[in-house]
Structures are given as structure tokens and as C-alpha cells.
Amino acid sequence: MGALSGITVLDLSRLLPGPYCSLMLADYGAEVIKIEEPGFGDYIRWGKPDIEGIGARHLTINRNKKSVELNLKSEEGREIFKKMAEKADVVLESFRPGVMERLGISYDDISSINEGIVYCSLTGYGQTGPYRHLPGHDMNYIGYSGVLGLIGQREGKPVVPGVQIADIGGGALMALSGICMALFHKERTGKGQYIDVSMMDGAVSWLYASASEYFASGDVPERAKTRLSGKFACYGVYETKDNKYLSVGALEEKFWKRLCELVGKPEWIPLKDGLEDVQFQLKAEMTELFKRKNQKEWLVLLQKEDTCVGPVYDLDEVFSDPQLLEREMITEMNHPLAGVIKQLGFPIKFSQTPGKIHSHSPILGEHTEEILSKLNYSHEAIDKLRETGVIGKMSEVKG
Secondary structure, eight states, X not given: OOTTTTOEEEEOOOTTHHHHHHHHHHHTTOEEEEEEOTTTOOGGGGOXXXXXXXXXXXXXXXXXXXXXXXXXXXXXXHHHHXXXXXXXXXXXXXXXXXXXXXXXXXXXXHHTTOTTOEEEEEESSOSSSTTTTOOOOHHHHHHHHTSGGGSSOXXXXXXXXXXXXXXXIIIIHHHHHHHHHHHHHHHHHSOOEEEEEEHHHHHHGGGHHHHHHHHHHOOOOOTTOSXXXXXXXXXXEEEOTTSOEEEEEOOSHHHHHHHHHHTTOGGGGGGTTOOHHHHHHHHHHHHHHHTTSOXXXXXXXXXXXXXXXXXXXXXHHHTTOHHHHHTTOEEEEEETTTEEEEEEOOSSOOSSSOOOOOSOOOOTTTTHHHHHHHTTOOHHHHHHHHHTTSSOSOOSOOO
């Protein structure tokens, strides 16, 4: 039994932010039902690379979920959705503001038949404000939020991050925490509520350090000129002899002191918090020093000591790292079409209700008949819905 066993989630979201949120809900026990457009479904299903024609990202981010094909543009489709929502705990959607109202399945519509519903809208800019109808992607949200402007080298242009900061950190995880808090409130009061999550808002909330400095001083933080973005030589990335890299995070005096002692540079110890010209010189000397040995040689010297020095891994190295293997952050899933595939593990460790893989990423419409049968639709009625395009034509696994 997972921590969220007994919770039913109707997931209308697509691509990454919403499905990442519902993945976490599903991994820890919630019944997550993907509501997908008949014949096409979530766009991520068809992305590259693929395994046996199924998008690799879909296989990873939609495990433990069910799939129902449902045409929400049809009156019958909306009626089916409302019947499902009557018994559900959560609705998660990521359409632009106004879409759910036009369809007649907004929070007001659903809460009128289920006052306990927790209804979360996850969008780029939120339900209010002048940007609410703008399209966007992670790049846009972190650009507006100021996060992108802080990433990169001094005097250089902003650098595109390798992971989706606003999509996951500002969106998916904010939606996850909001849903869980609302479910806790519902447990105490019986009342559901509406949750408005903006990925731009979420990304802005990550600026606690830079924003605090700005609010206190009025000085605008500049790229690579703040404490945690490259201002100091003791906190940065350095190349090694074999063209690999080390991450150096020796911010505290004790870590910096031990690092300097181990590399044979005790004269660096008093320079840690020096002015800008000192930092330029220190960075140059550290850059020259770390290029004298290979990455592994430096790690043998520094990693077992209190220095806050580690490697900058490529992904093949990440997934063979003993720490992640011990923490079971790589696991496997058996899919009826794609076979046995590797998966990321469960980031939150529970002693009593751990996350687990209990079902494969669903084939499009795989659970349509199962869910409709639970709503007391007969086989004849289901066949008629299929014929009229309310549900998809392929609603079961074909072996």
C-alpha cells in the first residue's frame, strides 16, 4: 500500500510538467487515470527516441498510470468525465486559462457535483495577469523569472540549462505539493479546493538567495557575480588533465582550508573571501593546478576528505555510480510491447509506504473499457461510444 493508496487522480495534462507531477502521485499509490484524445493521446507518446514505436519519455514518465481515450469536445465525452470526477479526488489539467470553462468541466462545474474535489490547473503564467494566455516553454518561464539571466559565465550570454527548471521545479513539484496540501486539508474538513500553479511563479520562488540580496541592497545580481553563481574561486567548476571536470563547493572555511592543504597550496587559505581581483587570480591558479592531474587522481586525493569536491558526471557515469545504485535510483519496468526497459527510481524513501512500479506505462486507451465498466456502461453502450468517436477504437492491449 502506497502513501496515496485510495486516491484517484484524473490527469488531463500532457508532455512533462503535469505528467511528472502525476508520476509522483502514481509512484506512491494513487490511481492516476490519463484522459487522452482518441487516436492520438499525449504528444509525448510519439517522441524520439522510441522503443518499438513508443516514445522513451512516455515509457519513463507515465508508468503506474491508466489510459482512457475520451473526446472531451463531445457532450457524451464530457458527461463521462463528470461521472468519473464525481468519484475522483483530484483533477489535474494544463490547458490554457479558459479552456476548461469552455468545455464545461471547470472547477466550478466539477465542484458542484463533488465538493471534495481538489482541482489543480498547471500553466505557464497562471490564471490571472496579462501573460495568462501567452504560449510558452521552460525557456520562456525561466527567462521571465530572472533565473535564466543568472546562469552562465561572466560577460557571456545566458546559458540554456540541461534540465527543465520551471517545468519540473517551478511547475510539477509545486503542483505536487499543492495537491498533497489540499488533500490534507480535505482529510480534515471534507472540502476540496482550486489550485492555480504558475511555472513562472514557481521559478521566481527559487530566487530566494538572489532576491534577498536585491531586496536588502537594491543592487541587481549579475551573472557569475553572486556567491553561488561563480563570484568566488572556492565555488566553481574546473577542468582536469583528461578533459573532465571537478565541482568545487568549498564555501565554508573548514572545507576550503582542507582543500588548500591537500593540494599543497596553504597560501590560498586566507584568499577565500578576497576582493574581485584576488578571485580572478585565484581562479587562474586553480585552473592551472587542476589541469595537472586526471579527474580520478584528484578524486582519490580529495573526495574522501572534507573538501566538498566531486566529479561532474556524464549520464553514463551517473547511472553506474555506487551511491545511486545503493539508493536504487535505477530500476526496471516490463512493458508488453517495449520489453524490459530501465527506469529512474523513487527519489523519496518511505519506511512504511515506499514507491514502487506496479504497472507499465499504458498503451493509448488501454483502460477505457475497464473504467467505463466501473461506471456501469454495458458492452453495447461502450461499442456505440466507440463507433461515434467518443472513445478510441483501440481500447485494449493487442498481444
